[in-house]
Amino acid sequence: MDRSTLTRNILIGMALGIALGSILHAIGLADDNPIMVYLVDGLFDIGGKVFVISLKLLVVPLVFVSLACGAANLGDGASMGRIGGKTVLLYLATTAIAITLALTAARIVDPGTGINMAMASDFTAPPTPSLKQVIIDIFPSNPIDAMAKGNMLQVIVFALLVGIAMAKCGEPGARIKSTLDDWNEVIMRMVMMLMAVAPIGVFCLLISLFSRMGFATIQELLAYFFTVAGVLVLHFVLTYGALIRFLARLSPVTFIRNMWPVMAYAFSTSSSNATLPVTLETVEHKLGVKNEVASFVVPLGATINMDGTAIMQGVATVFIAQAYNVDIGLVGYLTVILTATLASIGTAGVPGVGLIMLAMVLQQVDLPVEGIGLIIGVDRLLDMMRTAVNVTGDATVATIVARSEGKFDEDTFNRRDLPGTYNI
Numbered sequence: 001m002d003r004s005t006l007t008r009n010i011l012i013g014m015a016l017g018i019a020l021g022s023i024l025h026a027i028g029l030a031d032d033n034p035i036m037v038y039l040v041d042g043l044f045d046i047g048g049k050v051f052v053i054s055l056k057l058l059v060v061p062l063v064f065v066s067l068a069c070g071a072a073n074l075g076d077g078a079s080m081g082r083i084g085g086k087t088v089l090l091y092l093a094t095t096a097i098a099i100t101l102a103l104t105a106a107r108i109v110d111p112g113t114g115i116n117m118a119m120a121s122d123f124t125a126p127p128t129p130s131l132k133q134v135i136i137d138i139f140p141s142n143p144i145d146a147m148a149k150g151n152m153l154q155v156i157v158f159a160l161l162v163g164i165a166m167a168k169c170g171e172p173g174a175r176i177k178s179t180l181d182d183w184n185e186v187i188m189r190m191v192m193m194l195m196a197v198a199p200i201g202v203f204c205l206l207i208s209l210f211s212r213m214g215f216a217t218i219q220e221l222l223a224y225f226f227t228v229a230g231v232l233v234l235h236f237v238l239t240y241g242a243l244i245r246f247l248a249r250l251s252p253v254t255f256i257r258n259m260w261p262v263m264a265y266a267f268s269t270s271s272s273n274a275t276l277p278v279t280l281e282t283v284e285h286k287l288g289v290k291n292e293v294a295s296f297v298v299p300l301g302a303t304i305n306m307d308g309t310a311i312m313q314g315v316a317t318v319f320i321a322q323a324y325n326v327d328i329g330l331v332g333y334l335t336v337i338l339t340a341t342l343a344s345i346g347t348a349g350v351p352g353v354g355l356i357m358l359a360m361v362l363q364q365v366d367l368p369v370e371g372i373g374l375i376i377g378v379d380r381l382l383d384m385m386r387t388a389v390n391v392t393g394d395a396t397v398a399t400i401v402a403r404s405e406g407k408f409d410e411d412t413f414n415r416r417d418l419p420g421t422y423n424i
Contacts, residue, residue, distance in 0.1 A: 006195060006196075006198070006199075006261060009198075009199040010198055010199050010202055010260075010261055010264040010265075011260070011264060012199065013198075013199035013200065013201075013202040013203035013206075014202055014203075014206060014264055014267065014268065016203055016207075017202060017203040017204070017205065017206025017207040017209075017210065018206050018207075018210050020207050020210075020211075021206055021207040021208070021209060021210025021211040021212075022210045022211075024036075024040065024207075024210075024211040025210060025211050025212065036211075040207065040208055040211050040212075041208075043204075044203075044204045044207050044208050045204070045208045046204075047200065047201065047204035048201060048204035048205035048208050050201075051194075051197070051198075051200075051201025051202075051204065051205065052201075052205070052269050052271070052274055054194055055194060055265075055269065055274045055275070055277060055278075056150075056271075056273065056274050058187060058190060058191060058194075058277045059150070059152075059273050059274070059276050059277065060147045060150060060152075060155060061183070061187055062187050062188075062191070062276065062277050062280065063152065063155055063156065063159065063276070063299040064147070064155055064158070064159045064162075065159075065180050065183050065184045065187060066184055066187075066280060066291065066294075066295035066299070067156060067159035067160060067163065067295050067296060067299055068159045068160075068162045068163040068166065068177075068180055069163065069177060069180050069181055069184055069291065069292075069295060070163065070291055070292040070293070070294070070295030070296050071159065071160050071162070071163020071164055071166075071167070071292075071296065072163040072164075072166040072167045072173065072177050073167075073291065073292035079405075080160075080164070080296075082405075083293060083296060083297070083401055083405060084296070086400075086401050086404065087296070087297050087300060087301075087397060087401055088300075088304075090397045090400060090401070091300075091301060091304060091305045091393075091397060092341055094239060094240075094243070094305070094307050094393055094396070094397070095305070095306065095307050095310045095340070095341045096337060096341045097235070097239050098231075098235050098239070098307040098308075098310045098311045098314075099310040099311065099313065099314045099336065099337050099340045099341060100314075100337055101231050101234060101235055101239070101311065101314075102228075102231045102310065102311040102312075102313070102314025102315045103314045103315075103317070103318060103333050103336065103337065105227055105230065105231045105234070105315070106227055106231075106314060106315045106317075106318035106319065107318060109223060109227045110223075110318075110322060111221075111223035111224040111227045111315065111318070111319045111322070112223075112224070112318065112319040112320065112321065112322025112323040113322050137151075137153075137154075138153045138154065138157060139154065139157055140154035140155075140157060140158050143155070143158040146158065150273070152273065152299065152302070152303045153303055153304075156299055156300060156303065160296075184291075187277075188281060191277040191278065191280075191281050192281070194277070195261070195278065195281075198261075198264075198265065198278075201268070202264060202265070202268040205268045205269070206268060209380070221374075221375065221378050224315065224316075224319050224375060224378070225378050225381075225382065227315050227319075228311060228312055228315045228316075228382050228385075228386075229382065229385060231311045231314075231315065232308060232311055232382075232385050232386055232389050235307060235308075235311060235389060236388075236389050236392060239307075240252070240255075240392055240393065240396045243396055243400060244396060244399065244400075247400045247403075247404075248399050248400045248403045249403070250399065250403070250410075250413060251414075254413065254414060255287070255395075255396075255399070255413075258282065258286040258287055258413070259282065259286075259287075259392055259395055261278065261282060262275060262278050262279050262282050262391050262392070262395065263388040263391065263392060265278045265279075265391075266279075266384075266387040266388040266390070266391040267384045267385065267387065267388045268384070269387070270380075270383045270384045270387050271387060272301075272302040272305075272387055272390050272391055272394070273302055273303075275302075275387070275391050276298070276299065276302045279298055279302070279391050279394060279395060280294060280295070280298050280299070282395070283298055283394075283395050283398050283399070285412070286412070286413075287395060287398070287399050287412070287413055288402075288408055288409035288410060288411070288412030288413040289398050289399055289402040289407070289408060289409075290402055290407035290408065290409070292407060293398060293401055293402040293405060293407045293408075294398055294402070297394070297397055297398040297401055297402075298394050298395070298398050301390075301393065301394030301397060301398070302390075302391070302394060305390060305393050305394055305397070306357070306390055307386075307389055307390060307393045308385065308386025308387060308388070308389035308390045308393075309357060309386055309390070310340045310341070311386060311389070312358070312379075312382060312386055313336070313340045313357060313358050313361050314336065314337075314340065316358055316372075316375055317336050317358075317361055317362065317365065317367065319374070319375065320362065320367055320368070320371035320372075320374065320375075321365075321367055323371060323374060324367065324368060324371060326366075326367060328365045328366075328367070332365040335364050335365055336361055336364070336365060339360060339361050339364045340357065340361050358372060359372065399413075
C-alpha cells in the first residue's frame with residue numbers, strides 16, 4: 001500500500017468514526033441496546049483498545065533500540081551535546097511561544113466572562129512533585145523496572161548511556177550495535193504492519209468516543225473550546241510553518257503533507273507516546289531526518305515537548321481567572337509563561353501530566369485549583385487536538401536540528417509517494 005492511499009484511508013476512518021459516533025449519540029440509544037452492547041461497547045471498543053495497546057507495545061523497545069543506536073552513531077560526546085542543546089532550546093522556545101499566543105488570544109476573546117460558577121465540579125489536584133524529586137527520578141536505579149513501567153525519561157537516559165558505551169567499546173560495541181540495528185529493522189517492520197490496519201483502529205476509537213460524548217458538552221463552553229482550538233491551529237500553521245520555512249529552509253506545505261498520517265494517529269489516540277512509533281518512522285522515511293538525530297530528538301520530544309498542553313494551560317488560566325473575577329495582572333501572566341514552559345520538562349513522565357501542570361500554574365498565580373472542574377467536560381476532545389500539535393512540534397524540531405547538523409536528506413523530504421512505497 002502506498003503512503004498517500006494509507007493517509008486517505010486513515011482520514012476516511014476518522015470521518016466515518018466521528019460521523020457515525022455522533023449519529024448514535026444523537027439518537028440516544030440506551031446502554032442496554034444491542035447496538036451499544038455488542039457493537040459500540042463490544043466490537044468497536046475492543047478494536048480501538050487493542051490498536052492503542054499494540055502501538056504502546058512498541059514504544060519502549062523502539063525508544064531504547066533507536067536511541068542507543070543513534071547515540072552510538074553520533075560517536076563523540078561533543079556532537080551529542082550540541083544536538084541535545086539545540087533540541088532542548090527549541091522545545092523550550094516553541095513552548096514559550098505557544099503559551100504566549102494562548103494568553104494573548106484568551107485576553108482578546110475573554111472566554112470566562114459571565115460564567116456561572118455553579119457549573120464547577122469538585123476537583124482534587126494530583127500531588128505535584130518537587131523539583132529535587134523530578135531531577136532524581138530522571139535517573140534509573142533499575143532499567144528493567146523503568147521499561148516495565150514505561151518511565152520514558154529513565155529509558156532515554158539508560159539508552160543514551162548504552163549508546164555512548166557502545167561507541168567507546170570498539171569491536172564488542174560494534175557487534176552489539178549490529179544486533180541492535182537488526183532489531184531496529186524488525187521493530188520498524190512491526191510499525192508498518194500496524195499502519196496497514198490503522199484506518200480500522202482509528203475508526204473504532206472515534207466511533208466509541210463520539211457515541212458516548214458527541215458534541216453536546218462543547219455547547220456550554222463554546223468560547224473556551226474554540227479559543228483553545230483556534231490557538232492550536234494558529235500555533236500549528238504560523239509557528240511551525242515559520243520555523244520550517246526560515247530555520248529549516250523547507251516548504252511548510254510539503255512538511256504538513258508528509259505529517260498527515262502522524263497527526264491522524266495522534267488525534268485518534270490522544271497520546272504522544274502511543275503515536276511515537278509512527279512519528280519516528282515518518283520523521284526518518286518521509287521527512288528525511290537521519291536516524292541518529294531522529295532517534296534522539298523524537299523520543300525526547302514525546303516525553304517533554306508539550307506545546308498543545310501549554311496552549312490549553314494559557315487559555316484555561318485566563319478562563320478560570322475571569323470565571324472567579326480575579327485579575328492576575330501582567331506579572332501574573334509572565335509567571336504563567338515561565339511556569340508552564342519549565343513545567344513542560346519538570347513534570348515529564350508523571351501520570352496525569354496535563355492536570356498536574358495546570359494545577360502548578362494556577363497555584364503560582366493564586367487561582368483556585370478547583371476551577372479545573374470547569375473545563376473537564378470538553379478536555380477530552382481538546383486533548384485529541386493538542387496531541388496532534390505536540391507530535392508535529394516534535395517533527396518540526398527534529399527537522400530543524402537535522403538540517404543544521406547536515407544529517408538531512410532533502411530528496412526524501414520532497415519525494416512524492418509511488419505505489420509500493422510501503423513494504424508491509
